[in-house]
Amino acid sequence: MTRRRAFSPARFWAIVVKEFVQMRRDRLTFGMMIGIPLLQLLLFGYAINSDPKRLPAAVLLADHGPFSRTVLSAMRNSDYFDFVRQLHTEAEADAVLARGAALFVVTVPANFTRDLLRGERPALLVEADATDPAATSNALHSLRTAVDTALAADLQGPLAALAATPGPVELRVHARYNPEGITQYNIVPGLMGVILTLTMILITGLAITRERERGTMENLLAMPTRPSEVLLGKIAPYILVGLIQVGVILLAARILFDVPMAGDLGLLLAATLVFIAANLAVGITFSTVARNQLQAMQMTFFFFLPSMLLSGFMFPFRGMPAWAQVLGEGLPLTHFLRIIRGILLKGNGAAAIAPELWPIALFAVLALTVAVKRYRQTLD
Amino acid sequence: MADPLAIDVRGMTKRFGGRTAVNQMDLQVQRGEVCGFLGPNGSGKTTFLRMLCGLLRPDAGSGTCLGYDVIGQSEAIQREVGYMTQRFSFWEDLTIAENLDFVARMYAVPDRRRAVREGLERLGLSRRRHQLAGQLSGGWKQRLALAACLIHQPQLLLLDEPTAGVDPKARRDFWEEIHQLAGQGLTFLITTHYMDEAERCHRLAYILDGRLLAHGTATEVIRQARLTTWSVRGPRLPQLAERLRALPGVRQAASFGTTLHVSGDDAAALEQTIAPLRTQEHEWRRIESGLEDVFIHLMDRSGTQGPS
Structure with a gap:
């Protein structure tokens, strides 16, 4: 019988000291341990806003009377609406919503002021892009009160009777693309982008570091190869993996969540290929920078976190402060979310998604260039 | 062949930070020669081999390897050199046959299937062809590594401690194989710590602190001392x-x-x-x-x- 060894504080301390020494040697890991909480703190603390204000709105103004101005300035003063452009035709209104240039289009019909004065309750039409119900719901809720209060202030004296219930104007709200405000319609297509980002970057992030860690890199380098052969060769198989993921997610979206598919699936597939390529390029770049697999995983996480939080996946993009929106515009996921929601929910075509597709393609090319430049053909 | 020297380099130097790993080294190796490369650990043997096959860029030095410029033509050199790393560096999650097939593809070997089959047969690997490389014992791993280094029919083999951790019988077989290949005109530069292996070499080069201290046949080296x-x-x-x-x-x-x-x-x-x-x-x-x-x-x- 062997005697159970007693807990030795000396041995315990030996392990503690060794862990600290190793931690100090791996600077990147140590940096990430400090950096990731800091990043989370900043993003959750400052960038995330679940009550998005100053949302871009467009106006189709057919009446220039004083009450039109009252209504519009009331909306502006509610802090929810930011009128960024004036439209002239209904076609323009559709295009602006489809591209996501504005989340709302407010139509003030002709003779609005006259009809109001006559007590005919003219209709104020507000079309909202409801693909992300969270982004627009607060603004729409505030609408009734804002308009009524502002008009009540104007309708004094003999006009006061007009301010009485049910209100001097009829508010017609059209929740476009997702009239029932089903969050899954927004989340499920978004998830496809999130899942692709995480898995594609992670898999290729490990690709080169694994060779290095297992000692097979030296062998590979001793063979007559070009960096592009190795890098592209490592990326290609995962494009197929990515496409399988896309198929599975789309099928689930259709069957389990009943997500509408208004647009062309072929177009979606083509755009998704570009997006997959961009993520693989990021992963392979991490792979050439990281010294081991752990570091590659940490870098993946460091990229994934802002992608998820700043892209408009978890929180409305328009609700974020300007600096966060600028950062978000630099992430492929941001653009991909607009593409996939645009195609599936709004039925957007090639022309509407093009402005979102080229930034992803540019990102892929840049990342791949960095990877080829970083890839060392020698062991120096 | 016009050039009787497989390796002919002068003044090869490699520094890592402030440390000079290889210092002004000259070395000539005849074609068909088995040259033993000796010296204590950390003396610069591996660094020198890596410079020859283009894995490290020399800080100084010039010369030729198989008639190609060691500085500017490393890709041409890589095509005709087989380099066996000190640590087993083939893919442990591939089988023996898959490893050989991959290497053959990388070198664009003509008639790949035959080359792989012959490689398996020559080193007695045929029966184990479907075994994962990671599950092989030291001796078999070394055979796989040699077979893989030979698959593209190189002119020169750089073997870095190929027999470390291999039993005596396997070592003997290995050296028999090497002499047979040398008889066919292949050139070998082999690092080793074993004296019996040093004695099996045609010529020896002894390196210490990155400098070549002795070079010649075993008898010459002994006499010079x-x-x-x-x-x-x-x-x-x-x-x-x-x-x-x-x-x-x-x-x-x-x-x-x-x-x-x-x-x-x-x-x-x-x-x-x-x-x-x-x-x-x-x-x-x-x-x-x-x-x-x-x-x-x-x-x-x-x-x-x-x-x-």
């Missing part, structure tokens, strides 16, 4: 060795089983020193210096006592 060695047999040898090391003329006293080898580079001084010790108790005999005596001597003489 001008070392006199005595062997002592008898009781209490460790105590005797301790005493001898402090005496003038004795460069080293090393135990070889039941005997003690005492050597020095000044034959007269050594003989004078040991004269009073040649008692009835101990049997003294003057012997030919061996390679090991010479190499340990070379190591000590240059003043390095580093771990080996």
Whole structure:
């Protein structure tokens, strides 16, 4: 019988000291341990806003009377609406919503002021892009009160009777693309982008570091190869993996969540290929920078976190402060979310998604260039 | 072939930070020669091999490898060189056959299937072709590595400690294979720490602290060292060795089983020193210096006592 060894504080301390020494040697890991909480703190603390204000709105103004101005300035003063452009035709209104240039289009019909004065309750039409119900719901809720209060202030004296219930104007709200405000319609297509980002970057992030860690890199380098052969060769198989993921997610979206598919699936597939390529390029770049697999995983996480939080996946993009929106515009996921929601929910075509597709393609090319430049053909 | 030299380099130098790993090294190796590359750990052998096959860029030096410029034509060199790394560096999650097939593709070997089949047969790997490389024992891994290095029919093989951790029988088979290939015109530069392997080489190059200290056949290297060695047999040898090391003329006293080898580079001084010790108790005999005596001597003489 062997005697159970007693807990030795000396041995315990030996392990503690060794862990600290190793931690100090791996600077990147140590940096990430400090950096990731800091990043989370900043993003959750400052960038995330679940009550998005100053949302871009467009106006189709057919009446220039004083009450039109009252209504519009009331909306502006509610802090929810930011009128960024004036439209002239209904076609323009559709295009602006489809591209996501504005989340709302407010139509003030002709003779609005006259009809109001006559007590005919003219209709104020507000079309909202409801693909992300969270982004627009607060603004729409505030609408009734804002308009009524502002008009009540104007309708004094003999006009006061007009301010009485049910209100001097009829508010017609059209929740476009997702009239029932089903969050899954927004989340499920978004998830496809999130899942692709995480898995594609992670898999290729490990690709080169694994060779290095297992000692097979030296062998590979001793063979007559070009960096592009190795890098592209490592990326290609995962494009197929990515496409399988896309198929599975789309099928689930259709069957389990009943997500509408208004647009062309072929177009979606083509755009998704570009997006997959961009993520693989990021992963392979991490792979050439990281010294081991752990570091590659940490870098993946460091990229994934802002992608998820700043892209408009978890929180409305328009609700974020300007600096966060600028950062978000630099992430492929941001653009991909607009593409996939645009195609599936709004039925957007090639022309509407093009402005979102080229930034992803540019990102892929840049990342791949960095990877080829970083890839060392020698062991120096 | 026009150039009788497979390797002909001069002034090869490689620095890592402030440390010079290889210092102004010249080396010539004939085609068809098996050149043993010796020296203690950290003396620069691996660095030198890596420079030859383009894995490291030399800081200085020039010359040719298989007729190609070692600085500017490393891709051409890589195509005709087989390099076996010190640590097993094939893919452990691929089978033997898959590893060979991958390497053959990378070198664009014509008639790949046949090349792989022949490679498997030549090194007796056919029966294990579907075994994962990671599950092989040391000897089989080394055979796989050799087969993979040969698959593109290189002219020159750079083998970095190919037999470390391999049993004697497997080592012998390995060397038989090497001599057969050398007979067909292949050139070998092989690093090793084993003296019996050094003796199997046509010529030896001994490197220490990045400098080439000796170069030639085993006999030449031994003769150049001008070392006199005595062997002592008898009781209490460790105590005797301790005493001898402090005496003038004795460069080293090393135990070889039941005997003690005492050597020095000044034959007269050594003989004078040991004269009073040649008692009835101990049997003294003057012997030919061996390679090991010479190499340990070379190591000590240059003043390095580093771990080996």
